Amino acid sequence: MKSLEESVIARLKISNHNFEILVDLEKALQYKEGKIKDIKEVLIVEEIFKDAKKGERVSSDLLKKVFQTNDIYKIADKIIREGDIQITTEYRKKLVEQKKKQIIEHIRRIAIDPRTNLPFTYQRLEEMLESVGFHIDPFKPVEVQINDLLKQLRKKYPIKVEMVKVKVIIPYKYSKSINILKRKYKLLKEEWTENWIGVFEIPAGIKSEFYSDIGKFTNGEAMTEEVSYDNI
Structure with missing residues (x-):
């Protein structure tokens, strides 16, 4: 378990109310992707805040009104899945690079160059991605992004799935x-x-x-x- 100082904020805004939790960044992202199942592994503090930096908690009445429950784990699950997780610019770049590698490997598995009937090399696909300026979302699954990417690539390159x-x-x-x-x-x-x-x-x-x-x-x-x- 990481310390309070190493935690980041996950935030969800509903009806002008902020709901914040303190989480382990990597575990929160893994939880969002379904790689971690237990929300308890993600939470640094088992509290729902309106301002985590100031330590201001949300009242039980407001939680019940907005979420129809006071169950911290159910509320934290919703915050992580539907809200925003605070990440540094450096860490975001790391996530984008990881996702790019996954996307390229996925395309290498499903697509070929119809001129040669051979798979594309990793380097060639990397160049193709850069040339079409495809925006990689580090939080969306590869499968969700592939169709849009293939549409962009086909406008410029011969590619056959x-x-x-x-x-x-x-x-x-x-x-x-x-x-x-x-x-x-x-x-x-x-x-x-x-x-x-x-x-x-x-x-x-x-x-x-x-x-x-x-x-x-x-x-x-x-x-x-x-x-x-x-x-x-």
Whole structure:
């Protein structure tokens, strides 16, 4: 647990009333993203303030009126999810850089350059992002930002998002490796005969990685075949 001096303020304004809590910055951000489930890990002080710097608390009557509860944890949850978390400029830059890396890696997994039918390099995508001036929101999930980014990129660059279906036949003796593949890649269907047969849907950008994993986990004994939707 961080000390009071290391805490930051999370604030929510409702009907001209300020509701503030003192939180651990990193844990508050992780809580907002769903990586931490217990609000108690986030709070530095279990109080709701109208002015945290002055130590002025909100009355129980006002909390009840605005939130329909006096439960500190439920109110703190709402403040973190719907309010603003105070962060330094330096820390915000760090978050933006982290999110940028996640976005670039995500695009590398789902998109290819149609001129070469190969995935984009990290450096190339970084240059493309900078050239279109895409604003990265450090607090929005990657999936939420990808569609807008792809629209901007397509105005300037050829970029193709393609999914492929791959039928995989794995000998029974390698059955332990199947769960690893199912956790990493999207499985559409499976069945057992004398072997395991599964159909995966994967982004074209990671085909090489997928085939490499299949070969590694089965010592090259698996059989693969790209199939159409009609053949699934």
